[in-house]
Amino acid sequence: MRQYRILIVDDEPHVINMLIGLLEKTGEDFDILYANNGQDALEIIKKGRIDVLVTDIQMPGMNGVELVRAANSFWVNSRVIFFTAYPEFSYAYEAFKENAADYILKTESDAYIADKILAVCRSADIVVNNGVAPADDDGSIDRLLFSETETECDALKDIGFNLGQPIVLLAGSGRGPGLERMVYTHLEKLYTKMIFGSDARGRLIAAFQLKDNGADGWVSGILETVQNAHASLSGKKASFTYAVSEGPDYGLRALIKPVLDRLDTQDDSGAPWVYKLKNEFASHEGINRNKLERLEYYFINALKIISLAKRQDLSAKDDILEELSELFYPLRLEHLTAIEEKTRRKFEDGQTCGARNTIRFIKNYIADNLANDVSLMKLSEATGYNCSYLSWLFHKHEGAKLSRYINKKKMEFIDSYLKDNSITIENVMRRTGFNSRRYFNIFIKRETGMSPKEYRASLMNEK
Numbered sequence: 001m002r003q004y005r006i007l008i009v010d011d012e013p014h015v016i017n018m019l020i021g022l023l024e025k026t027g028e029d030f031d032i033l034y035a036n037n038g039q040d041a042l043e044i045i046k047k048g049r050i051d052v053l054v055t056d057i058q059m060p061g062m063n064g065v066e067l068v069r070a071a072n073s074f075w076v077n078s079r080v081i082f083f084t085a086y087p088e089f090s091y092a093y094e095a096f097k098e099n100a101a102d103y104i105l106k107t108e109s110d111a112y113i114a115d116k117i118l119a120v121c122r123s124a125d126i127v128v129n130n131g132v133a134p135a136d137d138d139g140s141i142d143r144l145l146f147s148e149t150e151t152e153c154d155a156l157k158d159i160g161f162n163l164g165q166p167i168v169l170l171a172g173s174g175r176g177p178g179l180e181r182m183v184y185t186h187l188e189k190l191y192t193k194m195i196f197g198s199d200a201r202g203r204l205i206a207a208f209q210l211k212d213n214g215a216d217g218w219v220s221g222i223l224e225t226v227q228n229a230h231a232s233l234s235g236k237k238a239s240f241t242y243a244v245s246e247g248p249d250y251g252l253r254a255l256i257k258p259v260l261d262r263l264d265t266q267d268d269s270g271a272p273w274v275y276k277l278k279n280e281f282a283s284h285e286g287i288n289r290n291k292l293e294r295l296e297y298y299f300i301n302a303l304k305i306i307s308l309a310k311r312q313d314l315s316a317k318d319d320i321l322e323e324l325s326e327l328f329y330p331l332r333l334e335h336l337t338a339i340e341e342k343t344r345r346k347f348e349d350g351q352t353c354g355a356r357n358t359i360r361f362i363k364n365y366i367a368d369n370l371a372n373d374v375s376l377m378k379l380s381e382a383t384g385y386n387c388s389y390l391s392w393l394f395h396k397h398e399g400a401k402l403s404r405y406i407n408k409k410k411m412e413f414i415d416s417y418l419k420d421n422s423i424t425i426e427n428v429m430r431r432t433g434f435n436s437r438r439y440f441n442i443f444i445k446r447e448t449g450m451s452p453k454e455y456r457a458s459l460m461n462e463k
Contacts, residue, residue: 003029003388004121005048009041009055009067010034010083013442015106019054019083020446022114028121031376031387031403036438038062038070045071048377048387049221050078052101052121057084068100079120083113141197141205145256152253160193165209168219169252170242171259172204173272179204179238182226190218199260207252210244219244220386223274231272239263243277271393274386358383359397362390366406370413372433374406411447418456425452 008019016034023030033050035041039062041055053071057064068080079101101120104113144155156163168191172179180196183206187194194208223240230238241262243255259277365382366374376387379402383390394402410432417428426437429452434440444452 003031003391004051005031005033005387006052006054006117006121007041007044007050008032008034009036009038009053009059009064011036011056011059013438013445015056015083016442017446019113019117022110023117026114026118028118029391029401031391033375034439034442036436038064038067041067042070045078046218047221048218048380049224052079052081052117054081054083054117057082079123081117081120139197140195141207144195144207145205145253152250156250159195161207161209162192165192165211166244166246167250167252168206168208168210168242168244169255169259170204170206170208170223170240171199171256171263172206173237173239173263178234179226179230180206182229183223186222186226186229187219190222203260203263205256205260220274220276220380224386224388227272227274237272239272239274241275241277271389271396273389276384278384355393355397358385358390359394362394362402366409370410370433371431374410374433376403376406407443407447410443414444415459418452419459421456421460425456428452 006023008016010016010019013036016036020032020034023032033044035044037059038055041053042062044050045053050071053068055064055067062070064082064084071078071080081102081104082100083104083106085106101123102116104116108116140155140159143150144152144159147155150158153163156167161167170183172183183204184194184196187208190210191208192211194206197205199205219242223242227238227240230236241259243259245251245255255277262275262277361383362379365379369378372378376390379390380387385393391402394400394405398405414428414432417423417431418425423431429437429440432440434443441452444450444455448455448458450458
């Protein structure tokens with residue numbers, strides 16, 4: 001079953017709670033996000049894929065129509081439902097000018113509202129943009145990543161990349177014009193230059209230049225859309241791994257192996273994923289610099305290796321620790337390169353040693369960050385996996401929805417503070433990771449059916 005990501009936007013908390021309650025009763029798998037105003041909603045939209053946007057029209061500040069216009073610059077294929085108390089023709093006219101999928105009055109019955117939202121969600125499955133075919137593979141990928149006669153920097157310049165902007169290196173487990181065309185078209189708003197190719201096994205490889213430095217946050221969500229479209233058209237699953245590298249020494253030739261290797265770690269179930277590989281190292285190409293620059297380069301990268309080893313909590317008996325002690329004397333770039341490769345493998349192994357370890361990481365991360373943001377989007381950033389894959393993996397191995405597990409742990413954390421009457425509700429809100437009293441009230445009401453004050457009183461009565 002596909003997970004639908006829905007963003008609800010309304011300045012009235014009770015409306016948000018009502019819609020969340022209706023959707024949860026349907027039994028469908030939803031990742032539900034919410035915001036009380038257009039500006040907060042837009043910040044959420046910038047961070048990941050949104051399948052359906054349900055928004056009020058009349059809101060303080062940015063209204064619903066303005067929000068949809070702004071959102072369309074990020075997610076063209078998002079389906080929009082205007083959910084309003086105003087039946088006037090002028091509101092409906094404005095909604096449909098923005099290509100809204102539906103216009104629902106708040107006075108309609110619960111069943112009608114739920115059915116309409118579900119219908120729009122399912123229609124999102126068939127909104128597939130085939131777009132135009134990308135240019136034929138002209139050998140640019142081979143030149144950029146595998147050439148033995150041309151430096152990476154020279155290849156980038158000659159192919160037409162701007163060395164001042166980030167470059168995304170992408171690999172996909174599928175191959176063929178259909179997949180290439182979807183990647184090419186769906187990412188079109190993000191890039192200024194894109195080239196395609198494949199490796200010896202026929203896996204898709206692409207490199208593209210982002211228009212601005214903040215755009216890499218949207219890549220994962222767009223690739224999820226491509227996955228769904230590809231599955232709808234061909235019945236085949238496609239996983240993606242990508243890494244973002246910044247110049248001037250991009251190190252793309254060092255990145256291509258771990259990017260491709262990551263695709264080979266997919267579990268036997270074949271569940272598709274989108275994984276963002278952390279680019280921890282700079283390029284070794286062209287390090288013929290003066291002594292001071294060589295020293296700076298050497299020790300910056302040596303400290304990165306030590307940091308990675310520390311995060312993996314390597315045993316004192318591990319042979320890498322012995323080799324790390326040799327990093328500082330004598331100064332040998334070849335030694336650094338060899339140890340870097342071994343440490344990178346250790347780091348990647350630590351990230352890919354199985355579903356159980358991923359789930360253990362998720363649980364530990366939630367436990368350690370209950371006072372902060374533990375949303376699915378934040379877990380995606382921490383693990384590298386897209387939200388849908390994490391939800392699927394958790395449900396498969398734990399038999400429960402990840403979103404419900406997060407809410408349960410968050411409520412247990414909130415309970416521990418509410419039981420102490422000396423802590424004001426405002427301070428409980430801040431200590432448990434909420435920045436807005438409205439959002440805190442919505443969360444408590446949704447989980448308990450009571451206001452924070454009423455819920456605190458019920459906890460005190462249980463003592």
